[in-house]
Amino acid sequence: MSVTHEADAPWSEAEFRQALYALESSYWDRHPFHRRMHEGLLDKGELRLWAANRWYYQRCLPQKDAAIVANCPLPDVRRQWLSRIVYHDGTDASSGGAEKWLRLAEAVGLSKDEVLDERLVLAGTRFAVDAYVDFARRRPWLEAAASGLTELFSPGLLAHRLGRLREHYPWIAEEGFEYFTARIEVVGPEGRSLLDLVARHAVTREQQEACVRALAFKCQVLGAVLDSLDYHTGNGAPRS
Numbered sequence: 001m002s003v004t005h006e007a008d009a010p011w012s013e014a015e016f017r018q019a020l021y022a023l024e025s026s027y028w029d030r031h032p033f034h035r036r037m038h039e040g041l042l043d044k045g046e047l048r049l050w051a052a053n054r055w056y057y058q059r060c061l062p063q064k065d066a067a068i069v070a071n072c073p074l075p076d077v078r079r080q081w082l083s084r085i086v087y088h089d090g091t092d093a094s095s096g097g098a099e100k101w102l103r104l105a106e107a108v109g110l111s112k113d114e115v116l117d118e119r120l121v122l123a124g125t126r127f128a129v130d131a132y133v134d135f136a137r138r139r140p141w142l143e144a145a146a147s148g149l150t151e152l153f154s155p156g157l158l159a160h161r162l163g164r165l166r167e168h169y170p171w172i173a174e175e176g177f178e179y180f181t182a183r184i185e186v187v188g189p190e191g192r193s194l195l196d197l198v199a200r201h202a203v204t205r206e207q208q209e210a211c212v213r214a215l216a217f218k219c220q221v222l223g224a225v226l227d228s229l230d231y232h233t234g235n236g237a238p239r240s
Helices: 013-026 032-038 044-071 075-089 097-107 112-116 123-138 141-152 154-168 174-201 205-232
Strands: none
Touching: 013 141, 013 174, 013 205, 032 044, 032 154, 032 205, 044 075, 044 097, 044 112, 044 123, 044 141, 044 205, 075 097, 075 141, 075 174, 097 112, 097 174, 123 141, 123 205, 141 154, 141 174, 141 205, 154 174
């Protein structure tokens, strides 16, 4: 008869959720680059570089989500996850989260060609985002799904950022903020739904700890993108 040691026993659902929420302090809202943005300290060139590099992350999200669908053997989860791909890619070329980000990029002064050909995407950004997509392709679907739980931390940041952008960068046309106004409405419920999904399927201690590590990795990916921007704009070496 096998014996389950206490150290290997699954966390309670409350303990599991607490372990996930504990990573909020690692989220990128506290990064120095974001702090300067929110204080109105970025010049137009820095804001454009941020928009162009964030585009690379945005446009890779549907590929990450498609990898999760491809790796998941559960039809109900696949059906649920498909909506995420549609959210970013849209139902046609003029809709979707990626298209809304392009409008923001144009509102800060970039041409669509500059964004789409990715000439401004920094090597550090590309390396970090590509690693995130590769993670979703190689790891079990549950871990890849759990990495997206940064959604739990983002509602407050999105609202705060929108207010600060409007206050400090009044030259940005209001239609450029559509990505944020639309995302604020859905990210809270989306994050809670994802947390319920992960908690339902992570039933062993090993799975739970792997999900926590996956979320920590995602926080590192986001931080690495801002580290790259920080370093490129002359504001110090990347954080360890």
